[in-house]
Amino acid sequence: DETALANNREALWQSLLQMTPQALDLFNPGYPPSEDSGWFALAYNIKAYQSNPEVLQVALEDWARTYPNHPADPAIYKQTLEAGTFIPKDVDDIAVLLPTTGPFVEAAAAVKEAIIAAHFASNSTAQLEFYAIESDPLTGQSNVISQYDKAVASGAKVVIGPLQKSSVEQLAKYPDLPVPVIALNRVDSDSQTYSNLYQFGLAPEDDAESVAELAKLKGYKRTVILAPTGDWGQRIAKSFTKKWQSLGGSIIYSTSYDENDNDFRETLIPLMGLDQSQQRYQSLKSSLGRSMEFEPRRRQDIDFLFLVAKPLKARQLVPQLKFHRSGDLPILATSHAYSGFVDPQQNIDLNNLVITELPWVYSTIAEQDPVYIALQDQSPQNYMNNIKLYALGVDAYRLVSELNTLSRDTQAQMNGASGILSVSEQGHVVRHLLTGKFEEGELKLTQ
Structure with missing residues (x-):
């Protein structure tokens, strides 16, 4: 029965995706190439190289040559790859969209301070470009779409922001965002998935x-x-x-x-x-x-x-x-x-x-992070008032290098300042707290 066979293969594939690359390598039946070893080798490639698109592409081409008639070629893993996003390993241009007017200005300033601190601590050579988001007080609509387009045209490989929920809702209506967005708020829909839009925030x-x-x-x-x-x-x-x-x-x-x-x-x-x-x-x-x-x-x-x-x-x-x-x-x-x-x-x-x-509310954890220490030294009077916004900004910046992995594997986690982070199938960055x-x-x- 074709349906039962397809279901069994899908179940096997999902089981393999739960394993670590080390376990996949260890349990691979090995040579000569067989249908079983093909499943293990394919899962290993995706799990081991998912954060490096260029290497993954080469590995998948090698796999296809080694297993030319394998039942997984290509439809069953295409969905796994498309479920995530590809951010080049060495991002050279990061755009940040934050409000410069209105009620979110102070929160935006704290987030900006944290992003800059995390950027300097990372020793990255990437360009960090800030774009001002301004809202029309009458309509509530902002210039987020034009600023996003401007950032993409200027070479941004990933966008952090916006901060206001209404601006995130505007971006959610953008068909097929060409560059991934790590938004700092969420739209109301729990179940809908938006292409290349990752919703992160301090949601209660x-x-x-x-x-x-x-x-x-x-x-x-x-x-x-x-x-x-x-x-x-x-x-x-x-x-x-x-x-x-x-x-x-x-x-x-x-x-x-x-x-x-x-x-x-x-x-x-x-x-x-x-x-x-x-x-x-x-x-x-x-x-x-x-x-x-x-x-x-x-x-x-x-x-x-x-x-x-x-x-x-x-x-x-x-x-x-x-x-x-x-x-x-x-x-x-x-x-x-x-x-x-x-x-x-x-x-x-x-x-x-x-x-x-x-995590950053607990000093025993926070004081191990040099970015926390830098922010504490920078703003000794304000850092506890802004601690959660600082954690949001730091994690948003650090997510840039982790998003390839997290967006493809809902079990993968990143130890962040605002929580232990994972990405749901809907593209929500979920914070698990301590x-x-x-x-x-x-x-x-x-x-």
Whole structure:
């Protein structure tokens, strides 16, 4: 059956692509050339040389001569090659598109500072060209298309930016981008793939998904969600819910709080199930006809609580949760709960809170990177305020040399400043964050 045979070959191919070049070389049946050894040799070439297009092309031509009638020639691997992008090994011209007017100017300045620092540290001889993105305040449309075309015409081999979501949306409508783009924001569509457009940014969805992955890793199965009202909080809660349920987790209860409040008892009592505990006590008291010693007991049907909060609210909510009998219940939160500033006195209220954060927030990791040290020396007053934007800029620059590999292999990873990075089939640069726990008011790396 031809269909079954094609499916088996596709399954074999996908399995081989999960292996390292070393493993492929080791397990290759070898000579004389056979159908089996052809599969291994082809997978080895793609995995070993995917970051060097010129060498890969020569290797594939040699492979085709060695295995002239192989069933993989050429359709089955054509898709693998086309799925990624080709950036020349020695990029000699990088264009950066950043806003020079409007609300993103300060963020753009921090990203630019980081890109320049990463460029100098790399000792690259490439030209770094900056192009100003300006938006029409009436229409919201920017000059991103004309600036992209100008960069390409000037010889850019890869483009970093733009930063504004609206400009990324404009580029997403550009048919067949001739030069790869590492955008510093995302469009809303999760599922659509855009040719040569790689969407990278500090999306809160990454934080939410990292918490869900952490909870799964810890063996948790059931949770409750506490998030603020409004678009920001609900967006994170929705993203967490989607990921958590896809991992097989259950959500027992979900509720919202008003960020303008300081006393959250009306929200926390039902969240922790203390109202049901009170009802059980009243029912028992009524049945027995007498009072008894009573201590409210929190719900026992959950493994952890997922908290969405900004720093001030997190410092208020964690102690109030303790007061409302959270006890030893693990509380997991996104990075938004932490200001990023080392202040044990202020952060003592966050003790035992577990969060996922980008690597550069942990000084033990960041201080090993000379670019971090350079930025710290350059802007001693601002570097913690800008730490996440610095990490974004540094990683965007470093992605240029890694994109060939990451875009072809969704399992491949890059240890970045903003996370452990991988590229999804849709071209999203996904940030996997690191776990930390507050102890004595300080965030400590736990993995």
